[in-house]
Amino acid sequence: MIGNDRLAVRKTCKLYVNGAFPRSESGRTYEVTDAKGHFLANASWASRKDARDAVVAARAAFPKWSGVTAYNRGQVLYRVAEVMEGRHVQFCEEVATAEGLSASKARAAVDAAVDRWVWYAGWTDKLAAVLGGANPVAGPYFDFSMPEPTGVVAVLAPQQSSLLGLVSVLAPVLATGCTAVVVTSRERPIPAVTLGEVLATSDVPGGVVNLLTGDAEELGPWLAEHADVDAIDLTGAPASRAMEFEREAAGTVKRVVRPPVTEPDWTADPGLSRMTPFLETKTVWHPIGV
């Protein structure tokens, strides 16, 4: 470099597992390029063992994350949005580079991603009122139903939308009180790596979110059959393998979110459809009397 051009300090992209940033235990990386094919970074290429470590971390984090008050969970999630907002410029650049978007379109995607996170943050303490309630049974009982988190959710994140898509599938899992093991977009992992840094500095307990940069096709089978994974979101699964993953998931009666035919428009109103698959309904009966 000549003149006053400064030589950039490049970042090593790592996984985000159990609140830390390890490299893949396999020692593997893969090359990430921008939309035009120029080298961006070598991303960690998560292995089966990394996925298993991530599940262990997510399971360990589940009692605490599901056990805090819904109000507290909402506060923590809102804090994530705050920290995302602070990284707005960085996210815009990374999304533009990853997806080949214009600056304005990338900005719109990042705006939507932050707003989406805020939207889910506000759901935590409303789910029980909207989805639960008292059941007027024909007898002398007080009987009520309430939603509870399913547990550890494996998420195969969308392949196209590197940040808005990722946030749209991750935030609802966390809002319900579940913990997540996410396989990020294979071609476009950089915004996810940055999101991991946001999460690590946003009061989200370690292990609640685990981000694996790598290949959904490679990691999907292990997560689908894993006995300690309670649900799997196949949104980012390759179309050719999704049926096989769903079949594997049947062995442990996992909750499955099937992949859409094509990647949906992530700017659309998500409704409750990304939270309800990861919620159980618990009904409690007690006699009434004096």
Place this chain on the structure above:
Amino acid sequence: MTSVFEYAPAPESRSIVDIAPSYGLFVDGEFVDGSGEPMTTVNPATEEVLTEVATGTTADVDRAVRAARKAFEKTWGPMRPADRGKYLFRIARLLQERAREFAVLESLDNGKPIRESRDVDVPLAAAHFFYHAGWADKLDWAGLGPGPKPLGVAGQVIPWNFPLLMLAWKVAPALATGNTVVLKPAETTPLTALLFAEVCRQADLPPGVVNIVTGAGDTGRAVVEHDDVDKVAFTGSTDVGRQIARTVAGTRKKLTLELGGKAANIVFDDAPIDQAVEGIVQGIFFNQGHVCCAGSRLLVQESIHDEVIASLQRRIGTLRVGDPLDKNTDIGAINSAEQLARIRELSDIGEAEGAQRWQPACELPDRGYWFPPTVFTDVSPAHRIARDEVFGPVLSVLTFRTPDEAVAKANNTTYGLSAGIWSEKGSRILKIANQLRAGVVWANTFNKFDPTSPFGGYKQSGYGREGGRHGLAAYLEGADQ
């Protein structure tokens, strides 16, 4: 056990029931022949053959699905929702009018005591139709998203433990939401479903809205696998549930599963012992223990173990096992020879693994399938009788010292359908209820059901809920809860 007051036999008359020499399938509003080899259904209390029932083949199932599709498109789908509701109200009333007939037939075919079929199964089945009838024209207010739409044809496979009640759980919400159904009853208990077909005719339900295809596993598989089925609903074993989930994978079919359970019934040292003992008995001996949510693992606090067991044994000694049609009978017949063999096998394994078997002095009839109420003590969490679903009148007793230990042991299972808590302390009940990974928690009661109250499991007890607002979601497009 002899008592001062012996009961005189009080048998319910079976004269109210006409059982035909043979039954066909109910397809498109008509009884038609099945193409498969007919099967017989027996009274498990006497081994008497009750009648011959058709077996539906893949071709028969196809005919039924086509009838259901046509009805969905031509009559039931376009119908005014209020009119759909009226049909369901009619069905509910007809079930009430013919309640005694249904109760006697259910006890004959299933072996359950008339006291239960008369007072629980049939009234609850009618209640499910009443409850869902009201939903038919109110779905916009169910909170399941705007303009909810039915899925189409529902393929439903139900078990033998509550033949009519499970039919009602499946058929009522499907019809209320505008779907049509093809239902496969269990091979050992098809008769009340066929009587229900009569009720559909008396109600002038349009042909094809409800189709009933009898048969065994192959028939059920044909229903689940049929390309033109939009929704599969299954209640039964976890093994079969897994197979069904595998079959449905990669299709557009929506699936709900109500599978097995191994419920913990937790008794704390401050529980009212007499009430708890009644609850334990109700939890495990209701319907001969053929209940997926049965309280089959008793977790009793160590300090009151001996007192609870002594009281429990005294109470079990008063249970009357025998003729299901006798109004005094508490425990009827095991549903089939196959199920009896499984209960015997798991009980023998329990003994072989070191648990202590206790059974009351109890005379069993010479013929029929019988198993006395049984309690295993000294059970460890690793024993198979503490882990496997026995689906019979067999209780495994474990102990705990602290609430944390009770929760850990209760949750130490791949199942998560139901649980019980017995304590006088409200704050303790609520805390423990929060910590249990189970879909239904009965506190100071057990085995209570109601159509307004969602029922269903966590973990490998299945997914989806039946009953309440939640149960409707399984039959509506885009409604995921």
